[in-house]
């Protein structure tokens with residue numbers, strides 16, 4: 453937390469706005485609009501709720517198809533299933549680990565031949581690294597399919613100088629506790645189309661028609677953010693630029709200490725891609741480390757109470773999505789096999805970072821090389 457979150461929360465208590473309504477929600481939404489350069493924003497219960505409402509705005513329903521990045525957290529695809537639609541999983545390219553534009557084109561062409569036009573494409577900026585939005589948006593518009601930007605991990609990232617969260621027809625953010633800024637739990641839907649946001653706000657507050665009594669013509673949801681959480685969000689928006697610098701400094705530290713090691717690689721920022729480096733990730737190639745795998749590193753870190761994690765398991769490999777259509781190229785499976793997320797909190801001290809890199813360096817040296825020709 454920064455310096456002002458608690459003061460805003462106290463203000464919510466002092467004014468008794470302990471409800472999913474109140475002045476902090478408007479103030480938080482205004483700060484989102486300003487920072488992300490969008491026309492409209494709705495603060496919601498979670499990033500997942502925002503994505504759900506985005507799909508409803510695009511009339512996604514039973515029998516529809518939605519393209520979704522495979523290499524991501526399950527929340528990117530779950531709302532497709534909530535709507536009874538079919539997710540079509542698309543593999544990643546190697547430069548950003550996000551939607552491979554060539555595979556997007558291939559899948560759209562293939563579906564077109566089957567008489568299918570997907571209702572949306574969900575593009576994710578994994579670990580904060582912006583996807584190749586230029587190519588993705590131009591292919592999407594060629595086929596007349598709207599893009600929803602899942603910017604849950606990418607608050608503060610930019611692509612060609614434009615903020616992640618301001619692309620596509622709509623974008624979602626997450627303020628879950630693990631994200632670069634948090635409201636404990638929360639999310640937002642952003643768009644330059646005010647109608648989309650107005651409708652999302654309407655649906656998020658139980659779809660109450662304009663009447664003195666309770667009248668409903670649509671199925672609504674209870675997806676609005678609490679005024680208390682929005683108060684935290686106001687303070688967090690003030691420190692977001694600092695948090696980005698802190699995360700990037702973590703990344704630079706790890707890179708400086710580890711990148712000269714054979715078999716350890718970092719994801720570079722392609723031209724025009726500026727990542728918030730939400731999480732610092734490495735790829736471990738056992739053929740070049742003398743047999744050390746990412747699991748060796750993870751277990752060695754865990755033994756001294758340092759938590760690290762494999763990258764997201766691709767959704768096409770998840771039991772719950774195993775039967776869904778998938779257009780692949782092997783990239784996400786390789787990332788999952790070799791990738792590790794390192795401790796990346798904004799509040800890590802230099803000692804913390806040094807302790808982690810020391811364990812990694814020692815493990816790289818101590819694991820013996822397996823027999824090889």
Ligand SMILES: *Cc1c(COP(=O)(O)O)cnc(C)c1O
Pocket residue numbers: 497498499500501524525527528576602604605625626627628637638639
């Ligand atoms: C966290 C996350 C979400 C979901 O956000 P919640 O606020 O936790 O519902 C969606 N997509 C991605 C890529 C995420 O990392």
